[in-house]
Amino acid sequence: MMYLSSILLLAGLLAAAASFFYTLYSIFWNALRIPEKKIKMGLSIGRRIYLTIRNVLLQGKLFKDSSGGIMHALMFWGFVAFAGYSATFFARGIVPSYQLIPAGLFKDVLFLTVDIFALIVIVDVGYAVLRRWVIKVPRYQGYNGFEASFILFLVATLMVTYYALGVLRLDGVSAGITGAIMEGIPASYTPISGFFASLFPGISGSSGLDLYWILYGIHAIDFIVFLAYIPTSKHLHLVAAPLNVLLSKDTKPAQISLIDFEQQKRFGATDIRDFSWKDYMDFYSCTECGRCTYNCPAFLTGKTLSPRDIIWDLRKVVMEEGPKLRHAGIEEKDKILTPVIGEPISEEDLWSCTTCMACVEQCPVMIDHVEKIVDMRRSLVLNQGKAPKETIETYTNMEMYGSPWINDPSTRGDWAKDLNVNILSESQNDDFDILYWVGCVASYDRRNQDIAKSIVKILQKAGVRFAILGSEEKCTGDPAKRTGNEYLAQNLATANIETLNRHKVHKVITGCPHCFNSLKNDYKEMGLEMDVIHHTEFINQLISLGKIDLKALESDDKEKFTYHDSCYLGRYNKIYEEPRTIIKTVTSNFEEMEMNKSKGLCCGAGGGRLWMNENVGTKISHKRMEMADKVNATTVVTACPYCMIMLDDARRVMGKDEKMQISDISEFVASRLVQN
Amino acid sequence: MPLNIIVLIKVIPDLEQIKANASTGEVQTDRIPLRLETLSENAIEAAVQLREKHGGKVFGLIFGKQESAPLMKKAYAMGVDEGTVLTGYGENNPMHTAEVLCQKIRTMQFDLIISGNQSADTYTGLLPGIISSKLNINLLSNALTLSIDQATITVRSSLDRKIQNLSSQLPAIVSVTQETNQPRLPPVMQIMAAGRKQIVTEAAQVADTANVKRISNKAPKSERRKQLFEKTDEGIVAIVKAIKEEIR
Amino acid sequence: MKTLIFADDGEIAGQICSYLKTGTENYVATLPGEESKCGKTGAKQIFVLNGKPDSSNVSIALKELKDRESIDYVFIGSTAFGRDVAGKLSGLGNMKPLSEITSIAFKDGIAVTTRFLYGGKSVLTEESNSNLFVTAPGISEIVQDKPGSPVQQLNLNDPAVKIVGEEKKSAGGVDLEKAKVIVSIGRGLGKPDGIPMVEQLAKAVKGEIAGSRPVCLDYHWLSEDRQVGLSGKKVKPKLYIAVGISGQIQHIAGMRGAKTVIAINKDKTAPIFEECDYGLIGDLYQIVPKLVASLLA
Ligand SMILES: Cc1cc2nc3c(=O)[nH]c(=O)nc-3n(C[C@H](O)[C@H](O)[C@H](O)COP(=O)(O)OP(=O)(O)OC[C@H]3O[C@@H](n4cnc5c(N)ncnc54)[C@H](O)[C@@H]3O)c2cc1C
Ligand code: SF4
Ligand code: SF4
Secondary structure, eight states, X not given: OHHHHHHHHHHHHHHHHHHHHHHHHHHHHHHHHSOOOOOOOOOOHHHHHHHHIIIIISOGGGGXXXXXXXHHHHHHHHHHHHHHHHHHHHHHHHSTTOOSSOSSHHHHHHHHHHHHHHHHHXXXXXXXXXXXXXXXXXXXXXXXXXXXXXXXXXXXXXXXXXXXXXXXXXXXXXXXXXXXXXXXXXXXXXXXXXXXXXHSOOOOHHHHHHHHHHHHHHHHHHHHHHHHHGGGSGGGHHXXXXXXXXXOOSSOTTOOOOOOTTXXXXXXXXXXXXXXXXXXXXXXHOOOOOTTGGGOHHHHTTOSOXXXXXHHHHHHHHHHHHHHHHHHOGGGHHHHOOOSBTTTBOHHHHHHOOOOOHHHHHOTTOOOHHHHHHHHHHIIIIIHXXXXXXXXXXXXXXXXXXXXXXXXXXXXXXXXXXXXXXXXXXXXXXXXXXXXXXXXXXXHOHHHXXXXXXXXXXXXXXXXXXXXXXXXXXXXXXXXXXXXXXXXXHHHHHHHHHHHHHTTOOEEEESOHHHHHIIXXXXXXXXXXXXXXXXXXXXXXXXXXXXXXXXXXXXXXXXXXXXXXXXXXXXXXXXXXXXXXXXXXXXSOBOOOSSOGGGOOOOSOTTTGGGSOOOSSSOHHHHHHHHHHHTTOSEEEESOHHHHHHHHHHHHHTTOTTTOEEEEHHHHHHTTBOOO | OOEEEEEEEOEXXXXXXXXXXXXXXXXXXXXXXEEEOHHHHHHHHHHHHHHHHHOEEEEEEEEEOGGGGGGHHHHHHHTOOEEEEEEXXXXXXXXXXXXHHHHHHTTSOOSEEEEESSOTTTOOOOHHHHHHHHHTOEEXXXXXEEEEETTEEEEEEEOSSEEEEEEEESSEEEEXXXXXXXXXXXXXXXXXXXXXXXXXXXXXXXXOOOOEEEEEEEOSOSSOOOEEESSHHHHHHHHHHHHHHHHO | OEXXXXXXXXXXXXXXXXXXOSSSEEEEEEOTTOGGGGTTSOOSEEEEXXXXXXXXXXXXXXXXXXXXXXXXXXXXXXXXXXXXXXXXXXHHHTOOEEEEEEEEEEETTEEEEEEEETTTTEEEEEEEOOOEEXXXXXXXXXXXXXXXXXXXXXXXXXXXXXXXXXXXXXXXXXXXXXXXXXXXXXXXGOSGGGHHHHHHHHHHTTOEEEEOHIIIIISOXXXXXXXXXXXXXXXXXXXXXXXXXXXXXXXXXXXXXXXXXXXXXXXXXXXXXXXXXXXXXXXXXXXXXXXXXXXXX
């Protein structure tokens, strides 16, 4: 019997392993041979190991959704312990006398862990069933098909048979079998099995032995099926996700790469060759968990965009076209590859994205959706000249006027004319310490000019020697870059960098998170070294250095404040605390809205959407205003001109303008400056 | 049938940036960036679409000044195959412009001429008619749509109160409107290629016999007047006057 | 001094005829059905051009008339059709055209004219010996106080192009981009019940009604094709009256091409007052009826 089982087990294991590795081979072939997009990989080993420990071993990013996260972390740790168990299982099953792990305390503790986690995993499966089919957690809906149930079934069966075998072992049924699993582990190290054994009457003799072999068979087959099934299903993430984390890029997530227009031949992502191998790892790592989609502002307000579907659709195309390419030869690329835009990924979905990065932030396996979405937008814009009508108009304006709106550039600095500000385009006086980068919105939009004026007031109060560029300032190119018009973005950036160098600017403060992110991250990639500070950081410094003092207004008692996080300040640049600190130095009447800080809901303006129609579903800004209303806020503090426009519009349209106001952090501060 | 299409392209100073001299009120156009006139962009787009459908060649003609020449690149990027810039443009004088263009056109093989129906700076709108007379080819104006079948062109022509469906044998001249199409954003490959393409400039052979003398060119207003009235009755008097000015 | 006036719109022909008043002997040519609109404006003779008009056969007919009647100056009303005719006639008769004139006076055989340049950004005053003037609509009110002019029917040649079919432009749809006068309403209206009041204003100024995004897109008080702004229509009327509109940048993006802007808003600090020529501060429900009354008075 033992002999037969060894052979069967070996054959099964080999078959499963062959299938496992063949699938992996084909999958990695895809990732290594199809992509043409090159990426930089400069991350330090230390950082990689840190990320891997934090996000794989400790399951760090999963806890952003605590209920599902804890469940998955326990499942993961259970599986890690179980891996040791299963290695022993197969080793002993095939060569009964072989001890993979020598008897001793380590082995005993390992098996103790397994014994405990097996129960946790069973409970987990129950919980998962509950969440998927009883509570119906929304993010799984539509993803509860055969695959999800089959995997849960396999896992549950594995654990149940584990305990059943354990019970039989404690009953002494397997005592005579060399190579029987867990031979020699003291009963006190399998307390859960012991507990189950105590529930059932003992069994022995040949019927016990038959039962043992039947269960053993099921257990083994379960293992084998599971192994073969992993790489073909979403459980590929078991293999791909850890690798994906280990192989993280050095650039920040959602950092849009430069294009070398002289060298490169293909722009943006049209078909699957235009993604990088790292993108393929992203596709393979996706667990279909839906965290991205259920934090996506577009999806949450009724648009059809779903970042999960974007990843999963791309993966499907890779899985479909990869094997064809492998058989026909990689030279046949042009014939086999089909564009991914249109079908399966609709243009409308690509344009719905606000590039808010909520998806990236939430994804437990560090997938970068934004970069792919922008790459596909690039394909449309750079190769076909396709973009929403309004967006094309903004391109023309940016090119003609250096601003997304039609504005006479010579009037850019007019708002500051009477404020005793050094306007460089007029003074050409480079005697200043800090350049205040105003940005298009604050330069031209009436409401936002108040923000610029408040910043000036604060800087002057603190005695900062600053200047503005006036008509020499141009749009940073952010709206062009995030909508895929890299060509225009780089032209604008080049012009601005030239101007900044000419005035020997070393330090910049800006009130706009989009300018901030461009100057700090995008321009840096283009070689500009500059200290870039957002006004929230700067004001906070001024306060803590005692350069300015704030006093509460009398009305502050009756006000209720909340803070709306700008995506480009928060998720893109991790500035969450400074604005809150500033508000709290003045008032304690502060309450967080639902979805704040790293989970903050976008205002709907990023990714060039400030200049596009939003006609499907509800407006994102309206959803945000509802959240502000729920905490009875009378003032929503922001730190971004884009947010200001969106929320101010929502406030009016929703008829909340009587009871609620939107105020930039600079206005909040400027109106509370202590005069001395 | 492959088509030889000539598209007439106008280069104008960017109207948004035109300013008046604060003391004299005279309009200043020097140092104002140049751009392709918007209806010229519609004309280019229409020509390129026809070429894409039927094959052939789009030839761009700019009558302007030396400084207008670089703007041909934008036309190339939008799909114009070849172009010539005729220099010697003085002031707005449609008869002279037409004669310069016709002299050049007579040396060329063409099936169709396309131009904008008016131009954003002068609003004249006479050029298509003059050229049609001078070259003795039919004019199909204010096209909402245009299509070609064999050697026949069909146009939906938008007049003030009605739309006419017109057809004519080629060669002909068509003027397009803003509704004709949405000019494309040039793909980057074409922008890059356009940068490398040659631009031919020729001096216009016809002297401008200007019959118009400019007495003044004053901005009626350089910016908004911003006259505010808090007293309704006072305000209404002023406003009624202003309204009557505009709607008489 | 003899003039020949042509417009496919009898009203515009009448305006020109009224404008030129006495001192010139005016002959008018127009299309069938239009002659009554200018019948009493003092024309010496009205020619009605029968047949299938196109720019070619009309310009030929005008050239013949001009030669036959020894006309000194031709005036053509600036309509889409009129400009085509003017161009054709200029080429045909080797004339000296001048377009879009908004006023004209003759001084010693020299015409002193004004016209807009640079999209209305400036006014040109010119002296010329031009003999064909394309005349901007509305150069004068039409004055029908003269005895009826004699009417003569003429037949046009066959058109040069084939006119396959014709349809009237639908009256229902608005073409804000072409509208000369726009009355635009914003959220300040407070309720859709205010619209009839604004319609009266629109009627008094012969304008189209438009609105800001909230009014069109969010509340549907007006249809979406009447939205002015960044994501709506870009309009460039001669007159834009903003009623209860705050004037956010996304709205301004759609109306910055307007020649004269009038704003009515109760909030002194509303940004629209930075973008207007005349602003009335106060409650629109008080102001608009008064404004309508004085316009009609
Ligand atoms: C991407 C995007 C695109 C947009 N596109 C457009 C667009 O194309 N077009 C557009 O218009 N907007 C657009 N907007 C919206 C724009 O930002 C403003 O919210 C909108 O224009 C405000 O409309 P409003 O002036 O009617 O309303 P409000 O801003 O609420 O202004 C109402 C005004 O009425 C005044 N008022 C109230 N009661 C009275 C009274 N009794 N008498 C007199 N005055 C009164 C108030 O003082 C106030 O100034 C867009 C916004 C975004 C984010
Ligand atoms: S970036 Fe934001 S809007 Fe875009 S897909 Fe991700 S979550 Fe959705
Ligand atoms: S992309 Fe990330 S967050 Fe989205 S479903 Fe896949 S694993 Fe989950």
